[in-house]
Amino acid sequence: MILHEETVYEALDHAHGGEGHWAFGTGFDEPLAGVDTTVPEGIDPADLGAYCLMLGDDALVLAQRLTQWVTAAPELEEEVAIGNTALDLLGQARLLLARAGSVGVLGRSRTLATDSIPDEDALAYFRDPDEFRNTGLVAAENGDFGQTVVRLLVASTVRLAVFARLRESRDPVLAAIAAKGVNELAYHRDHAARWVLRLGDGTAESHRRVQAGVDAVWPHLADLFTATDVERRLTEAGVAVDPADVREEVVSVLTQVLDQATLRVPEWPADTPPRSRTGEHGPELSALLETLQGLARRHPAATW
Amino acid sequence: MSAPTLERPAPDETALQQRFDATIAADRRIEPRDWMPEGYRRTLVRQIAQHAHSEIIGMQPEGDWLLAAPSLRRKAILLAKVQDEAGHGMYLYSAAETLGADRADLTDKLIESKQKYSSIFNYPTLTYADVGVIGWLVDGAAICNQVPLCRSSYGPYARAMIRICKEESFHQRQGYELLMTMMRGTPAQRAMVQDAVDRWWWPSLMMFGPPDDDSPNSAQSMAWGIKRHSNDELRQRYVDMSVPQAQFLGVTLPDPDLRFDEESGHWRFGAIDWEEFKRVVSGHGPANAERLRRRRAARDDNAWVTEAATAYAAKHAGTAAGSAA
Numbered sequence: 110m111i112l113h114e115e116t117v118y119e120a121l122d123h124a125h126g127g128e129g130h131w132a133f134g135t136g137f138d139e140p141l142a143g144v145d146t147t148v149p150e151g152i153d154p155a156d157l158g159a160y161c162l163m164l165g166d167d168a169l170v171l172a173q174r175l176t177q178w179v180t181a182a183p184e185l186e187e188e189v190a191i192g193n194t195a196l197d198l199l200g201q202a203r204l205l206l207a208r209a210g211s212v213g214v215l216g217r218s219r220t221l222a223t224d225s226i227p228d229e230d231a232l233a234y235f236r237d238p239d240e241f242r243n244t245g246l247v248a249a250e251n252g253d254f255g256q257t258v259v260r261l262l263v264a265s266t267v268r269l270a271v272f273a274r275l276r277e278s279r280d281p282v283l284a285a286i287a288a289k290g291v292n293e294l295a296y297h298r299d300h301a302a303r304w305v306l307r308l309g310d311g312t313a314e315s316h317r318r319v320q321a322g323v324d325a326v327w328p329h330l331a332d333l334f335t336a337t338d339v340e341r342r343l344t345e346a347g348v349a350v351d352p353a354d355v356r357e358e359v360v361s362v363l364t365q366v367l368d369q370a371t372l373r374v375p376e377w378p379a380d381t382p383p384r385s386r387t388g389e390h391g392p393e394l395s396a397l398l399e400t401l402q403g404l405a406r407r408h409p410a411a412t413w
Numbered sequence: 414m415s416a417p418t419l420e421r422p423a424p425d426e427t428a429l430q431q432r433f434d435a436t437i438a439a440d441r442r443i444e445p446r447d448w449m450p451e452g453y454r455r456t457l458v459r460q461i462a463q464h465a466h467s468e469i470i471g472m473q474p475e476g477d478w479l480l481a482a483p484s485l486r487r488k489a490i491l492l493a494k495v496q497d498e499a500g501h502g503m504y505l506y507s508a509a510e511t512l513g514a515d516r517a518d519l520t521d522k523l524i525e526s527k528q529k530y531s532s533i534f535n536y537p538t539l540t541y542a543d544v545g546v547i548g549w550l551v552d553g554a555a556i557c558n559q560v561p562l563c564r565s566s567y568g569p570y571a572r573a574m575i576r577i578c579k580e581e582s583f584h585q586r587q588g589y590e591l592l593m594t595m596m597r598g599t600p601a602q603r604a605m606v607q608d609a610v611d612r613w614w615w616p617s618l619m620m621f622g623p624p625d626d627d628s629p630n631s632a633q634s635m636a637w638g639i640k641r642h643s644n645d646e647l648r649q650r651y652v653d654m655s656v657p658q659a660q661f662l663g664v665t666l667p668d669p670d671l672r673f674d675e676e677s678g679h680w681r682f683g684a685i686d687w688e689e690f691k692r693v694v695s696g697h698g699p700a701n702a703e704r705l706r707r708r709r710a711a712r713d714d715n716a717w718v719t720e721a722a723t724a725y726a727a728k729h730a731g732t733a734a735g736s737a738a
Contacts (some may be wrong), residue, residue, distance in 0.1 A: 173480060179495055180476045180707060183715035185469070185506075188499040189724045196492050203485050254718050310728065311721025314597070318717065404541060407481040409601050413483045413591070 140203040140229060141282070146211040149279055152348055157280060158214020159242065159339045162232070162350050163386055164271075165205030165308055166243035169233060170394070171196035171264055173401055174251055183254055190300055192263070197293040204286045206232045209283075216240050227410045230336035236407040238395045239388040246329035248385070248394040255308050255315065256322030262301035263326055266362045269294040279347040302366045309370025320372055331378035333359075337386045434642035437638050442568035445511040453637050456630065457567050458514045459528070460639065465505035466523045470704050472498045474538045475547055483541055490587050491544060497580045504573040511569045524709045526696060533620050535698030536612070542595060542605035543613070548588015550610075550617040550655065556581050557651045558621060566638030589658070596663050603663075610659070611667045618682070619690045621648040627687075649679055656680045 148154050182188040209215070210228020218235035219228075226234075240387040241251035247264055251257045272294055275287035334356045336344065342350030360377070367374045405413075429448040436443060442448055456691065472495050479495065482488035504518040506680065522528040532552055559581065562574040597603040622628055622644040634640035642650075656673075659666050671681030 162654050169485075176479050176492065179492070180472050180477055181711050181714075183711070183718040185499050188472075189496055189503070192492055192496040192499065196489060198498070199485065199489050199492065203489070206485075210538075226484075230486075233485055234483070254715055260564050306723040307722050310717070311725040315721030315724075331657070349729050400480045406484070408599065408601060410482070411489050411602050413594060 113137075116201035119275075122224070139227065140200075140207045141211060144282060144285075146208070146282060148212055149281070152280060152346055153342070154212040155214060156339050156343050156346075157205075157283075157348060158212040160207040160343050161209040161212075161283070162214065162341075163203045163242040163337075164268075165202045165209060165232075167247050167268065168198040168205065170243045170397065171247040171261075171399055172196075172202060174247065175257075175261070177251055178254075180255065194297050197297070198295070201286065201290050201293070202233070203229050203290075208282050208286065221406075221409060223304065223410050223412070230405065233306060234402045235409075238390050238398055239386065241392075241398070242386055243328070243389065243394070244333060245385040245391065246326070246333060248390060249326070250363070251328060252322060252325060253318060254304075255319035256325055258301045258304040259319065259322040259326045260295060262305055262366065263330065263359075263363065264361050265294050265297040265301055267352075267355060269298050270358045271350045271352070272384070274350045274354070277347075283348065298362075304367055305323065305372070306370045308371050309367070309372040319370070323367065323372055324375055327375040328378055331332055331381045331384045332385060335380050337382045339385050344347065425705075426573070434448075437566055440564075440638070443566050444568045444570060449505050452633070453639075456634060456639060457570065458509055458512050460634075461505055461509040462514065462519045463529050463531075463568055464523070465502050465509060465519065466528060467534065468498045468502040468505060470523075470530045470534045470708065472502075473590055473704055473707060474534055474536070475544055477538050478541055478544050482540075482544075487541075487544075487591065494499045494548075494587065495583050497584065499571075501580070506568075507671075508564040508567075508569040508573045518707075520712065522714065524705060526705065529694065530704075531620060532690060532698060534704060535693050535701045536616055537700050538586070539612070540605045540609060542592065542602070542609035543594065545588045545591035545606065546613045548584050548586075549592055549658070552581050552585040552588060553655060553658075554617045554620040554651050554721065556585060557647050557654070561641035561647075564638075564641060568732070589662070592662055592664075601713050606662075607664050610664045613736040614666050615667070615685065615689075616693075618648060618652070619687075621645070621651065623687065623690070639731050650680050652680050 115289065148157060154226055172195040175191050175198070178191045179188060179195075182191055196391065206229040207227070210232060214233055215228060217240065218231040221235040222231035246260065246267075251260075269291065272287040276284055278284040299410065305319060308315040309317070334352045336351045336353060339350050340351060344351040345361045364374050405411075430450065433443065433447070433449060433453075436447070470662045473727075475491060476495050479488065480492055481486060482491050501621065506519060509518060516640075519528065521529065533554075538547070556578060559574055559578050563571055563578060566572040592606050596604050625645045627632065628644055631640060631643060635643070656666065656671070668682070668683045672681055673679075674681045693701070696702075
């Protein structure tokens with residue numbers, strides 16, 4: 110393949126306008142552009158929006174945690190893999206937040222953000238921590254690389270199980286988002302599982318460290334499988350997945366990976382009410398959001 | 414014909430040298446298994462490694478804004494770009510490995526300051542406009558430098574550069590588009606763009622290296638077809654390209670001597686502060702220590718991970734997970 114150098118220089122001279130001058134399209138456009146966002150009959154838009162925030166916030170917050178590894182990962186291959194995973198999750202977050210916005214669930218954010226700011230950004234940048242609906246599992250600090258891959262294993266196993274079922278959701282937008290996400294999540298789970306195997310069955314030090322990671326992550330399983338009222342109602346309406354329904358699959362996958370990695374499976378924590386899903390978070394989420402939102406909030410009238 | 418002396422290559426080496434010279438003269442590619450003079454190999458390893466290091470260190474100044482990008486779309490664009498840079502580093506280290514170098518060893522040399530990287534990455538990124546200006550000016554300058562390398566005489570390097578240049582050109586466009594958006598925005602956003610241009614313009618001119626009369630390795634590299642144009646030629650090309658772009662954007666380039674020369678058709682620019690260039694390239698820029706500290710931390714803090722992957726692969730040689738390690 111020959112790239113004539115004059116063509117490239119010429120393209121740079123005409124940097125404004127003319128898609129044809131560039132190797133690729135600009136991409137990264139409005140997430141739900143051209144999609145019919147009508148809510149099917151019998152579905153409460155407020156519930157649907159609240160549910161999209163749960164799934165969207167999980168993705169956004171985990172993407173932010175994974176992004177903290179960029180320029181700090183063990184190998185260049187892992188820079189790319191972790192970055193790709195974060196990018197996939199960020200894509201899922203954008204779609205889900207845009208879906209929440211499309212059904213009018215914007216909370217206080219819309220009064221703070223300028224009109225020209227799209228819904229996805231109003232929701233990501235102009236909600237306070239108590240309006241976030243992510244789990245404590247994704248908000249927790251990364252810890253070392255071992256703990257990071259254990260958390261990714263748990264989070265992607267749960268999310269994959271939920272998304273696989275959501276492909277049948279009565280909300281066609283959510284079903285389409287889930288269908289796209291399943292392939293991505295299967296890769297994330299596989300990637301994390303391979304690392305847990307390598308670290309568990311690698312050296313004595315890596316075994317010790319990743320076991321400590323497992324022990325640190327496990328308590329976060331406690332509130333993952335109790336449905337909120339919103340989830341319960343939407344499950345009855347054929348829109349959402351009751352997290353209790355994926356519990357068995359999650360236990361089975363995690364046990365299998367940890368066994369093969371020669372790691373000890375800690376005692377499963379007792380179920381607790383889903384506090385973080387209703388807006389009760391620890392200081393680690395506030396700190397994460399301060400970094401994520403600071404610049405956008407300092408310039409509330411700006412578009413980027 | 415006189416008898417061969419000790420200084421001359423042995424007869425079979427003479428034939429190899431002649432074949433190498435003929436390949437270069439015909440503008441064909443040298444491939445990894447071909448014979449090549451030791452100096453050619455050494456020069457290429459040095460240049461490709463320096464280029465790879467620049468991609469990897471270059472992830473940091475922009476990466477500093479990943480967590481704080483002001484919209485999700487900008488965050489996605491920046492994350493994809495920083496990813497591409499890691500990918501470029503990988504292709505380039507692979508190209509260096511076809512010459513017998515080893516990635517881990519080259520990384521050690523970077524961390525121990527035995528090999529250099531582009532001095533531009535020793536400047537800090539102070540506002541989000543810096544992300545746009547790096548795309549527009551720094552990637553723009555990199556493309557001017559790198560497009561001719563798509564015709565470099567060393568095959569694996571030339572092929573890596575084709576892919577890299579395409580992606581760089583995409584990044585340049587995204588950077589420029591961010592700046593256009595900011596210039597249409599609030600007065601604070603416009604001020605950020607001008608401030609970033611003021612800080613990055615002169616360092617971007619330095620990216621082409623010292624002036625031709627002070628560039629010791631250039632002549633040999635051009636004779637070998639590793640390099641295609643002189644530093645000053647490329648710098649002029651970059652200035653001619655950037656001035657109209659700056660005008661369209663609505664920013665002022667911080668050079669009172671900048672003027673269009675009707676006769677030559679080129680934009681003439683003021684004197685570059687080469688003392689600053691020397692200071693920054695020799696490790697005394699604002700961010701040199703931080704750049705290397707972070708690269709060292711990525712290697713050292715995760716050494717246990719790499720050791721585990723190696724141990725696992727040895728235990729499970731032949732199995733799927735083992736071979737992926």
